[in-house]
Amino acid sequence: MAKVVPANRQWTTTLSDLRLAGKSSIALDNRETYIFEVDGQLSSNNDGDPLIAAAGSNNSIKICSRNRLGNVAHLKGHSETLTGIRFGHQNPNLVYTSSKDGTVRCWDVRAKKSKAQQVFTGYPGNVFTSFDINCSDTIVCAGTEAVEEDAYLIFWDCRSTNLLGAYKESHSDDVTQVKFHPTNCDALATGSTDGLVCVFDISQRSEDDALVTTLNSESSVSRLDWCGANNEYLYCLTHTEEVMIWDAVESARITKFDNVKHNLAERGIEIEYLVDCFYHSGLKTLVVVAGTSGGNLRLLTVGKEILHPVGTLNGGHGSTVRCLQWDNTTESLLTGGEDGMLCLWTKDGKMEEVPKERPKRECRKSHTDKVQKKMQRMKLHHTTKPYHKLDNSGSTTTDKA
Numbered sequence: 001m002a003k004v005v006p007a008n009r010q011w012t013t014t015l016s017d018l019r020l021a022g023k024s025s026i027a028l029d030n031r032e033t034y035i036f037e038v039d040g041q042l043s044s045n046n047d048g049d050p051l052i053a054a055a056g057s058n059n060s061i062k063i064c065s066r067n068r069l070g071n072v073a074h075l076k077g078h079s080e081t082l083t084g085i086r087f088g089h090q091n092p093n094l095v096y097t098s099s100k101d102g103t104v105r106c107w108d109v110r111a112k113k114s115k116a117q118q119v120f121t122g123y124p125g126n127v128f129t130s131f132d133i134n135c136s137d138t139i140v141c142a143g144t145e146a147v148e149e150d151a152y153l154i155f156w157d158c159r160s161t162n163l164l165g166a167y168k169e170s171h172s173d174d175v176t177q178v179k180f181h182p183t184n185c186d187a188l189a190t191g192s193t194d195g196l197v198c199v200f201d202i203s204q205r206s207e208d209d210a211l212v213t214t215l216n217s218e219s220s221v222s223r224l225d226w227c228g229a230n231n232e233y234l235y236c237l238t239h240t241e242e243v244m245i246w247d248a249v250e251s252a253r254i255t256k257f258d259n260v261k262h263n264l265a266e267r268g269i270e271i272e273y274l275v276d277c278f279y280h281s282g283l284k285t286l287v288v289v290a291g292t293s294g295g296n297l298r299l300l301t302v303g304k305e306i307l308h309p310v311g312t313l314n315g316g317h318g319s320t321v322r323c324l325q326w327d328n329t330t331e332s333l334l335t336g337g338e339d340g341m342l343c344l345w346t347k348d349g350k351m352e353e354v355p356k357e358r359p360k361r362e363c364r365k366s367h368t369d370k371v372q373k374k375m376q377r378m379k380l381h382h383t384t385k386p387y388h389k390l391d392n393s394g395s396t397t398t399d400k401a
Contacts, residue, residue, distance in 0.1 A: 015280070015287065015299045015311040018333060019349035023316055024069035026054050026062040027340045033058050035336030037085045038325045040066055041092040051109060052325070053095050054336055055082035061097055062342075063109050066327070066334065067351050069342060075107050077116050083129050084178075089363065090137040098131035098142050104156070120161050122154040132178045133158065134185040135363035139202070143175025143190060151175050153190060155202070167207040170198045170214070177224035182231050185363055189234055189248070191221030197236055199248060213251040217244060227279040227286050235286055237274050243288055245302065257307060260290070264300075269309055271298055278326035278333070291321045295337060316343035 027033040034057035041050040049065040051072060056062060059082060061075040080101035088094035094117075098104045102125075105116035120140055122128070131142035137158055144152040151174055153167040173194035181187035186203040197215040204210040219238035226248070227233050233254070234246045244256040257263070264271055271290035275297070278287050288300045288307060295317030300307040313335075321337040333345040 017347045018311055018313060018345045020316045021344045021346040021349045021351055022069050023341050023343040024064065025340050026056050026342060033340040034338045035322055035340060035342065036082055037323050038334055038336045039085050039087050040325050040327055040334060041087050042089060052334060053085050053087065054342055055085045055097060061085065069344060073109060073114065075114050077105055084131045086133055088133065088137050089135045096133055096140065098128045100127045102126050102128060104128060104131055104140055104142050118161050120156045122163065126152065126154065129174050130176055130178045132180045134180040135183055136185040138185065141178050141188060143178045146173045151192060169207055170211055171196060176221050179225050181226055183363055189224060189226065191224040191236060193220040195219055195221065197221060197224060197234065215246050215251065223276045229284060235277050237277065241274050255304065260307065269298060275321050276324050278324065281328045282331060289324055293320055295319050295321060295339065297321060313345055317341055
């Protein structure tokens with residue numbers, strides 16, 4: 001077992017110091033199980049060790065402790081592939097999951113029985129490909145596979161599972177990413193295989209009014225999230241291994257890295273795919289995580305014109321890494337892969353002793369009932385798609401119907 005670092009020790013992890021602290025398989029009975037997504041609690045459970053949740057290819061969810069990687073629970077209920085997993089922000093004992101079976105489910109990790117506490121269903125035929133819950137734990141939003149030329153964003157009231165409404169005009173292909181802002185519960189960003197990244201203010205009455213801006217990645221969006229000291233930026237990864245960052249306030253593209261695999265190879269850095277990014281608040285930088293089919297990982301920080309290699313993570317995974325979760329409180333990285341392994345990477349491979357009370361994000365709450373009433377009056381008829389022209393900043397102008 002790795003040594004424990006005292007909780008009051010003050011340091012900022014340099015990325016080159018990250019080492020494997022432990023790993024654990026989520027497979028049952030030695031069955032081959034991929035890990036699609038992972039997430040971690042924002043505040044600790046009763047014994048001071050926060051929980052993590054992993055979505056497996058066997059349609060089940062494994063709950064385990066972050067530091068010990070010990071098994072806590074296995075949750076089963078979905079009948080098709082899991083497409084997302086998130087802990088609640090205000091109530092970290094709740095974990096939400098989405099699936100291609102057309103449901104979003106809410107589980108209480110304290111419950112003795114492996115049964116969802118809530119089940120959210122959409123319109124007939126909906127296949128959910130991504131989802132998120134806002135920072136006040138009041139609204140759930142899920143993206144769907146496209147039906148003809150429409151892909152839906154479905155909204156529910158978390159407290160009652162009531163279906164509030166849907167957006168259907170902004171994306172024309174599968175919605176791959178749904179990300180609420182970490183502190184503004186009305187701000188929502190979505191990405192799609194149609195290449196578009198849309199930013200919404202869901203407090204507005206209609207989808208046309210809610211659409212703040214549409215950004216064009218010019219490729220299929222694979223990963224998307226908010227970043228920056230005040231989460232004022234959006235990063236985007238594409239299925240063609242491109243990296244781009246936008247100023248979400250100004251709707252302007254800040255930087256773009258094309259042909260990342262090829263350009264790194266010319267510098268003697270071997271990667272085969274991009275996993276995801278995370279924002280290191282201590283170093284105030286966005287970190288891109290790339291990998292090889294053998295499971296080795298490269299950490300690259302984002303410069304103005306170049307990606308800087310700053311660390312290598314070897315010896316954890318034996319095949320492609322699918323997902324990650326960075327914890328800024330403990331400055332540790334959790335990764336999950338096609339080998340079914342959860343790997344924890346910490347400073348020098350040591351375990352950080354977690355305080356009982358961890359800082360919670362402040363969430364700018366909206367008038368939830370007012371938002372719900374507005375969403376129930378949303379226009380759901382088909383109109384002209386609200387994006388067409390690409391301007392010099394990399395964003396598209398919005399044509400209201």
